[in-house]
Amino acid sequence: MSAHHIIKIRQDVQQRRESNNNKESHTKHYRSITAFGYGNDRNTGASPLTIGRAETRKRQDIIWQLNIMATVYIHILSIALCLSAGFQQGYIASVLNQPYLEITSFINESWIERTSQPLQPDVLNVMWSLLNVCFPIATIFGQFLAAFLCRRIGRKGTALLASGLYIPGVLLCAASKYFSPFFELLYFGRILWSLANGINSVNATVWIVECAPTEIRGRMAAMQEFFMAFGSLVTQALGVPFSNAELWPMIFLPNVAFVVVSMAMFAFVWESPQYIMEKLADEHKVLITNSACCTPFTFLKFKKSYLLQARLALAFYHGVGVRDKSLVSEMKECEGSAGKNNGKAKSSSCGIETEHDAMTVMFMPWKAQDFTSRVIRHAAWLGVMVKIAYVFSGARCLRAFSTFILHTMGGWSIDSALYGSFVIGLIRLPVTLVPVFLVDRLGRRPLMIVSTLVSFLSLATMMIGIDVGEDLKVATLLGLATLLLINACGLGSVSRFYAAELVPRSLLLPCVSTLNTFESLTKIAVEFAFYPVANIIGGQSLLLFLVPTAVFIYFMWSHCPETSKRPVNEVLNDIASRKRLNINFPTYGNL
Template sequence: MNAIDSALNADREHGTFVYVVAFIAALNGLLFGFDIGVISGALLYINETFTLTPFLEGVVTSSMLIGAMIGAAIGGRLSDRYGRRRVTLGGAVVFFVGSFGMALAPTLEWLIAWRVIEGVAVGVASMVGPLLIAEMAPPDIRGALGFLQQLMITLGILLAYITNYLFAPEFLGIIGWRWMLLFGAAPAAVLAAGTYFLPETPRWLIEKGRTEEARNVLSRIRAKADVNDELDEIREISEIESEGGLSELLEPWVRPALIVGVGLAIIQQFAGINTILYYAPTILTNVGFGDIASLVGTVGIGIVNVLLTLVALLLVDRVGRRPLLLVGTGGMAVMLGILGLGFFLPGLSGIVGYVTLGSMFLYVGFFAISLGPVFWLMISEIYPLHIRGTAEGTASVVNWGANFTVALTFLPLVDRIGEGYSFWILGGFCVLSFVFIYTRVPETMDRSLEEIEDDLRSSTVVGADTDPSD
């Protein structure tokens, strides 16, 4: 059954409440995306309040990522101990407070400090949202529901780009970066209110011995005939495991999944996406666009990101995870090659500017159908139950660490060797990523989380040629 058929038959196969739960959990991605997108436009005007060198621009951008690494590191362990719902609620509160702190920052040092604090919430949101959705979703639509997180990330980025445009000083006559950053409190409040009504995941409840509560939750998100079978399956896996920690990730049977998760975490960032998302206005001004035109172009990038994520949502449970990853990384490599070439052509204006913008559109589109959503989906699928939060948190920490490295070094790298060579380096990494995905990343489509764990224990899920129909 393909993704569209699944959606049409969803009310008959699954309780409608599962879609409500997935939507609310996916709002974590809205926070994540908004914070990524809002700084790109704000940087154009923060420099008018606090004089910034290219290095300090990188520090302002990447300071959030330090907090995100902390949030991802503690969020996984906390979600295993206290539950997915409580950790989500706590992250939303921190993000809400952080938005006010950044907007009111009197000095550059305070702005950076508050970006670190808000980053903690972003790091928590980045790993607990996909985890909550994966543990609630039925196997046949887990991919589509999991992609809701990435869809919300793209909507958050688009919302941030629109916010940047609306609060540009050219329209309001004020330095509007503070209003840009303050607006992030709105999605945080929505997430906190929605999370209040969420149940805890049945898998976590069973792990804590609260079987009847788990049964009640399953009865709200599954067809009645499926509840007992799934309950028994989860309990069987839970009974043969004890609570694990970081050392468990190095067990021989878990190590292949660790390699896949960490590998995809690094690939997603070193493929260069955040050089576009963070610095799109800066790149566009460098090829001849004005400030407002650059912000309009950035809104276009956000729209492409949303639309192609919707396409991926329809494809993920039909064609699988691996094909999307392979097509996406291949296309990204080509677009980065063209984007880099544009900077070697004579004259940084006119047709070169539009070729640059078009390459950025297509690059973001390829990312949106592949590495963007599939990474977060797969790290919520491939790890065993008793360390799932910790393992996903580990992959998230690596992801944010790679993000930090790229954000901090990209502008100085451009300053040293130029935009063209910088984008070609990222394109070369996309080629290496294609090889890694082809040789190491498994297919998880149409398998329950417990089946994936069984396969992992027998070492079949780690092979690139695993057939989901087996």
């Protein structure tokens, strides 16, 4: 054998050894980053191309399936929360709109059957206003109850309990017609229905903010407005054939099917990791052990390790591996928030410490005077202002009275008013998708400020059209349509979650509950006053919305920070800078 052949053989042997070493190295690395069965490491992006095509393809299929599952989990949660909160709110707010003439007639006829005397027109108007404001009044009690329930039975248990209350509320409303003259059943059913919606409105905001990644948090939360428009559209579509003296109770019943669907969807989602850490976390840190499991059901054997449960919930909602570095800051925030004692908002893990609880920070400025409390208080009240600004834009109130505005105030025929309300609701549905795609790109501030400015112009157009009369009734229609549509893709959508992005996680639940209560109190005053006043002074009643809207344009432009894709610490630093306070919160991670 020649020397040339010997050298060639030695080179081949050396190449085979190097190839085997590379295979072993890649295999070990791949196994280390897929120890939990959760896909390629986000930071390295390594792919074991040398361990065999069949094995690689099989493992990559598992990785792909797990990433899809994680994406599905956050979307299932978002849709379930939207059906249980936003959709129900739109349904409750609009269900009385189309058949308002038939229902007022039913109340009057029931009163005549009892007393042989009709109700005075002014009294009947007040009775109708009371029926409408049952919604925000009962919502307040539901929002206070939500904070208690979320702590005691968790976000998932609260959603299931509140959704279950929808069904008797709906059935009582529908049954009132057939138990005449007991029209009070309509009030009792609406109160129970609204109480449950108040619970779910707080629970939905808190749950999605706790679970959604910062990058898509705005998009997930903005879907509430889309489903609210969908709920409103369903009632308007049902109102066209059912708005008569015999069939108006049928408008309520289809809602039961949507309730059942939302409750079924909650069975497929994880509990909030924040609640897991608050109520179930072990005192000692648990080392996360390797597992080849691929679905949440196979992780039940780790039930004693609540730290692992919380991390798994975050991993599935965020669509990453259990060891992904992006979960570190979220877990620190959950641990810090869960470590507070009796509501004390002390969270050293996220760099936000205050010795006062949420109520003291918000309502006792003479006591909570430290810089941290001052910044958080300012942020919380900015959230209140944005919510109240939406109420005074008139979009929510006038949507509930759209048929009344077009028919009684605008001079359109009742059939034209019914179809006009339906068409506006139909157009409003796709418009609500605008913030879903743009709220994280354009930001919260531009959407809020521009939509509020357009709302002011729309209200002015409506007032002129109503005052002129039937000759300018088109202006009333255009003004109403513009008002409802611009708020659906602007302030109405952003106000649902903007306040929750301004406060630290440890104060999220009490602050959201309190902020929503202020919004409901404002709704009660506005919706109770508008209908009787509009019957007396006509178009001038829109000054109730026009003047405050002009004021809120300035305050939002000068005071509201941008929160898109920003951790709460960074937002609070922005507020501290505006207030010229010498305090800085660390901004690492997505807190």
